[in-house]
Amino acid sequence: MAPQLEPFFKQVDTSSEHFIDRLRKAVAIPSISAQDENRKDVFRMAQFLADELTALGAEVEQRPLGKQPGKEHLDLPPVVVARYGNDKNKKTILVYGHYDVQPAQKEDGWATEPFELTIDDKGRMYGRGSTDDKGPVLGWINVIEAHRKAGVDLPVNLLCCFEGMEEYGSEGLDDFINAEAKKYFKDTDAVCISDNYWLGTEKPCLTYGLRGCNYYSISVSGPAQDLHSGVFGGSAHEPMTDLVTVMSKLVDPQGNILIPGLMDLVAPVTEEEKALYPNISYTMDDLHESLGSETGIHPNKERTLMARWRFPSLSLHGIEGAYSAPGAKTVIPAKVIGKFSIRTVPNMESEDVNKLVFDYVKAEFAKLNSKNKLDVSLQHDGKWWVASPKHWNFSAASKAVEQVFGVEPDMTREGGSIPVTLTFEQATGKNVLLLPMGSSTDAAHSANEKLDRRNYIEGTKLLGAYLHYVAEEPMTE
Amino acid sequence: MAPQLEPFFKQVDTSSEHFIDRLRKAVAIPSISAQDENRKDVFRMAQFLADELTALGAEVEQRPLGKQPGKEHLDLPPVVVARYGNDKNKKTILVYGHYDVQPAQKEDGWATEPFELTIDDKGRMYGRGSTDDKGPVLGWINVIEAHRKAGVDLPVNLLCCFEGMEEYGSEGLDDFINAEAKKYFKDTDAVCISDNYWLGTEKPCLTYGLRGCNYYSISVSGPAQDLHSGVFGGSAHEPMTDLVTVMSKLVDPQGNILIPGLMDLVAPVTEEEKALYPNISYTMDDLHESLGSETGIHPNKERTLMARWRFPSLSLHGIEGAYSAPGAKTVIPAKVIGKFSIRTVPNMESEDVNKLVFDYVKAEFAKLNSKNKLDVSLQHDGKWWVASPKHWNFSAASKAVEQVFGVEPDMTREGGSIPVTLTFEQATGKNVLLLPMGSSTDAAHSANEKLDRRNYIEGTKLLGAYLHYVAEEPMTE
Numbered sequence: 039m040a041p042q043l044e045p046f047f048k049q050v051d052t053s054s055e056h057f058i059d060r061l062r063k064a065v066a067i068p069s070i071s072a073q074d075e076n077r078k079d080v081f082r083m084a085q086f087l088a089d090e091l092t093a094l095g096a097e098v099e100q101r102p103l104g105k106q107p108g109k110e111h112l113d114l115p116p117v118v119v120a121r122y123g124n125d126k127n128k129k130t131i132l133v134y135g136h137y138d139v140q141p142a143q144k145e146d147g148w149a150t151e152p153f154e155l156t157i158d159d160k161g162r163m164y165g166r167g168s169t170d171d172k173g174p175v176l177g178w179i180n181v182i183e184a185h186r187k188a189g190v191d192l193p194v195n196l197l198c199c200f201e202g203m204e205e206y207g208s209e210g211l212d213d214f215i216n217a218e219a220k221k222y223f224k225d226t227d228a229v230c231i232s233d234n235y236w237l238g239t240e241k242p243c244l245t246y247g248l249r250g251c252n253y254y255s256i257s258v259s260g261p262a263q264d265l266h267s268g269v270f271g272g273s274a275h276e277p278m279t280d281l282v283t284v285m286s287k288l289v290d291p292q293g294n295i296l297i298p299g300l301m302d303l304v305a306p307v308t309e310e311e312k313a314l315y316p317n318i319s320y321t322m323d324d325l326h327e328s329l330g331s332e333t334g335i336h337p338n339k340e341r342t343l344m345a346r347w348r349f350p351s352l353s354l355h356g357i358e359g360a361y362s363a364p365g366a367k368t369v370i371p372a373k374v375i376g377k378f379s380i381r382t383v384p385n386m387e388s389e390d391v392n393k394l395v396f397d398y399v400k401a402e403f404a405k406l407n408s409k410n411k412l413d414v415s416l417q418h419d420g421k422w423w424v425a426s427p428k429h430w431n432f433s434a435a436s437k438a439v440e441q442v443f444g445v446e447p448d449m450t451r452e453g454g455s456i457p458v459t460l461t462f463e464q465a466t467g468k469n470v471l472l473l474p475m476g477s478s479t480d481a482a483h484s485a486n487e488k489l490d491r492r493n494y495i496e497g498t499k500l501l502g503a504y505l506h507y508v509a510e511e512p513m514t515e
Numbered sequence: 516m517a518p519q520l521e522p523f524f525k526q527v528d529t530s531s532e533h534f535i536d537r538l539r540k541a542v543a544i545p546s547i548s549a550q551d552e553n554r555k556d557v558f559r560m561a562q563f564l565a566d567e568l569t570a571l572g573a574e575v576e577q578r579p580l581g582k583q584p585g586k587e588h589l590d591l592p593p594v595v596v597a598r599y600g601n602d603k604n605k606k607t608i609l610v611y612g613h614y615d616v617q618p619a620q621k622e623d624g625w626a627t628e629p630f631e632l633t634i635d636d637k638g639r640m641y642g643r644g645s646t647d648d649k650g651p652v653l654g655w656i657n658v659i660e661a662h663r664k665a666g667v668d669l670p671v672n673l674l675c676c677f678e679g680m681e682e683y684g685s686e687g688l689d690d691f692i693n694a695e696a697k698k699y700f701k702d703t704d705a706v707c708i709s710d711n712y713w714l715g716t717e718k719p720c721l722t723y724g725l726r727g728c729n730y731y732s733i734s735v736s737g738p739a740q741d742l743h744s745g746v747f748g749g750s751a752h753e754p755m756t757d758l759v760t761v762m763s764k765l766v767d768p769q770g771n772i773l774i775p776g777l778m779d780l781v782a783p784v785t786e787e788e789k790a791l792y793p794n795i796s797y798t799m800d801d802l803h804e805s806l807g808s809e810t811g812i813h814p815n816k817e818r819t820l821m822a823r824w825r826f827p828s829l830s831l832h833g834i835e836g837a838y839s840a841p842g843a844k845t846v847i848p849a850k851v852i853g854k855f856s857i858r859t860v861p862n863m864e865s866e867d868v869n870k871l872v873f874d875y876v877k878a879e880f881a882k883l884n885s886k887n888k889l890d891v892s893l894q895h896d897g898k899w900w901v902a903s904p905k906h907w908n909f910s911a912a913s914k915a916v917e918q919v920f921g922v923e924p925d926m927t928r929e930g931g932s933i934p935v936t937l938t939f940e941q942a943t944g945k946n947v948l949l950l951p952m953g954s955s956t957d958a959a960h961s962a963n964e965k966l967d968r969r970n971y972i973e974g975t976k977l978l979g980a981y982l983h984y985v986a987e988e989p990m991t992e
Contacts, residue, residue, distance in 0.1 A: 219639070263961075346747070361833030408810075
């Protein structure tokens with residue numbers, strides 16, 4: 039039986055200007071976690087959320103995370119946790135978001151003041167943090183408020199976990215989640231994260247998979263100090279030559295990874311999986327628009343999306359220690375460190391990938407007969423994540439999308455990683471759903487970040503509807 | 516007939532402490548041409564030289580060069596020109612040096628204050644500019660003074676040309692030399708430049724050749740902005756992959772240039788030339804000491820020195836636009852610019868080299884089937900220079916070395932370039948000799964730059980003796 043959502047929806051429409059005003063207040067707080075001088079603003083933003091939630095009757099705590107590692111003069115911003123409802127007969131849904139933002143300055147190319155929410159005549163609401171991730175976080179608060187104002191009971195117990203360091207590596211969060219999994223979060227039946235984006239601009243999606251990432255360094259060193267290329271060019275082995283030669287053996291210009299055995303680790307694509315791709319609302323024009331160029335590798339959307347979600351990729355990021363400034367300098371760098379990463383997918387285990395990478399890089403270097411020294415190491419890794427899109431958590435979200443937007447959502451993966459997803463899954467043992475609010479054109483992390491009014495208001499309805507459908511789903515794990 | 520040099524030599528020994536004091540005063544003036552705030556010190560240093568020369572009876576002028584291009588708030592330091600002697604019956608020798616220095620800060624690894632001349636118990640005189648190039652410049656002034664004090668006539672007319680922008684690209688100097696070639700410098704019979712170094716630490720050398728340098732950029736661009744490797748890795752052509760692949764095709768780890776046809780431009784090595792190398796005072800240990808490692812490519816000194824002086828080399832300097840900081844960033848750079856240079860030798864003409872480079876780079880890129888865009892361009896070039904070591908200018912210098920040091924000098928080339936050498940040769944049409952004062956361990960441009968007391972005092976004798984021998988040589992061009 040479809041839940042009766044009309045009173046809630048109506049209230050969201052009625053309160054929409056108030057909700058936008060709430061976003062305006064939030065955007066005005068420059069809660070930039072990467073800049074020391076804004077740390078006080080990150081704390082102000084935590085207080086803002088705590089006040090809003092408290093005013094709506096939630097039990098709120100600001101949990102301290104101690105000093106910031108490596109920057110001991112700074113306190114980490116608190117995790118704002120909140121409980122709304124404590125009814126044993128209801129499911130408990132844990133929602134996650136973050137209240138810190140990326141840096142932004144007018145000079146970076148913003149058409150408007152980044153910390154003043156500015157709405158144009160197409161309903162595009164510009165402002166740092168509008169889509170990433172203040173809009174979605176406020177969406178949950180709006181849901182509570184609209185239920186209260188409409189006199190509708192929230193059909194689940196809601197647990198909130200809002201952090202303030204997401205844009206700076208989520209310092210301290212993993213430990214907190216692991217510590218609270220059997221305490222504050224112990225009643226959790228399912229997790230919902232709203233911190234990613236639709237694949238396009240029209241059709242909502244539910245995200246059930248993320249690629250992992252193994253990040254490597256190759257360092258090559260020789261002389262004791264940088265050399266003058268006039269004096270030493272031709273008479274000494276040059277670390278840059280060796281490094282560039284080795285890096286050129288990792289991936290070809292068509293994106294094929296050249297490390298033997300690596301592709302054997304990838305789970306075969308099933309027919310069932312293949313069948314998912316043709317229906318996904320995505321075109322090659324979408325790719326070209328997001329690239330700003332027509333430099334895609336693959337001829338069609340199916341192969342493009344599979345390359346992004348379903349297969350590993352290897353990117354060369356840069357070289358540390360070489361000459362990187364504009365202009366001309368005739369240096370032979372003494373030590374250079376090449377950086378590259380591999381996006382991983384099921385069933386690539388990190389240790390297996392590392393072994394293949396290390397063995398291959400060393401073997402390719404040995405072929406060079408260079409007297410320089412090479413080291414290859416893993417800088418960090420993060421595992422891929424794939425959930426079951428047939429879980430009741432996803433079915434509920436899918437029904438909510440149909441109710442609010444009148445379409446079946448695309449079932450998508452993401453090429454990038456959202457590490458907290460895997461942390462929640464492992465710590466709680468429950469299904470995690472990624473339920474995005476913003477669209478692909480929102481420019482998170484860039485200048486002119488925005489959230490469309492439609493995505494915010496209909497997105498608030500979606501989050502609320504999801505709670506109603508999730509309350510009704512039979513719990514068959 | 517060997518000239519009578521005893522009174523001059525004796526006076527140099529007698530005045531040695533005074534000459535060292537002169538160097539102390541010069542080192543104390545931080546005439547750093549690259550730093551705006553030191554421009555006044557560069558001018559002070561010009562005045563110091565002018566005062567010293569004037570006091571010794573030279574006719575001195577400080578010639579202005581106008582505003583500094585690109586930094587119009589700064590006046591270029593003057594060229595200090597001086598004439599000592601105007602006797603039509605004497606040869607006229609034009610000597611060049613520079614009075615500006617590289618930056619230096621104690622924190623860069625200096626054991627002593629960089630602008631206080633500090634002499635240790637082995638006679639090593641530490642201080643910025645001691646060897647590069649204040650010691651040699653003062654050497655000429657010492658020569659004049661010692662002759663006057665000893666009552667010995669200077670056997671030639673001396674023309675001095677001391678510039679103050681050498682460490683910042685010799686801004687304005689070429690135009691000045693070309694303009695004055697038939698005016699202030701018109702009587703010049705030969706040119707002597709003391710601004711390089713012995714090959715080792717014991718045996719002086721005369722330098723008759725320099726490699727040229729063609730500096731190139733390869734830019735590869737694709738997407739309109741930097742991309743997230745999670746989102747786009749595998750689905751778009753990456754400029755870094757293309758660039759690294761192309762750069763890996765330029766030179767191999769054994770230093771072999773892979774550009775077809777390039778080595779055909781190199782003049783064949785003659786038997787006569789080969790015969791010069793075995794006698795040169797240089798060992799593989801010298802190479803290893805200067806590298807600070809045993810990463811030389813070649814098995815013996817002959818091949819090592821030929822690789823440095825006689826053959827072209829290609830060095831990869833770095834990549835602009837890629838991620839070059841420490842740490843890990845998962846960026847796909849939108850546009851990357853690879854920098855490399857080729858050291859050129861006779862008979863490589865710049866245009867021929869450029870054509871081979873451009874054609875090859877474009878052909879290699881075409882093989883990649885990438886949709887990205889590649890451009891390759893020349894950033895700057897400087898021609899190689901080779902003088903005849905049999906010219907009377909060199910014979911005179913060789914005899915002077917034998918007189919002062921009791922050994923025949925090594926006839927050397929340099930792998931790097933000293934562009935003013937070619938400018939003087941072309942502008943005056945006269946033979947140019949490079950007659951170094953310092954040794955290979957002097958650490959010019961580095962921390963703890965020094966000039967050995969022996970090199971300074973015996974070097975002053977050498978410069979003076981050279982003027983006597985050059986006066987006696989028959990002028991057979």
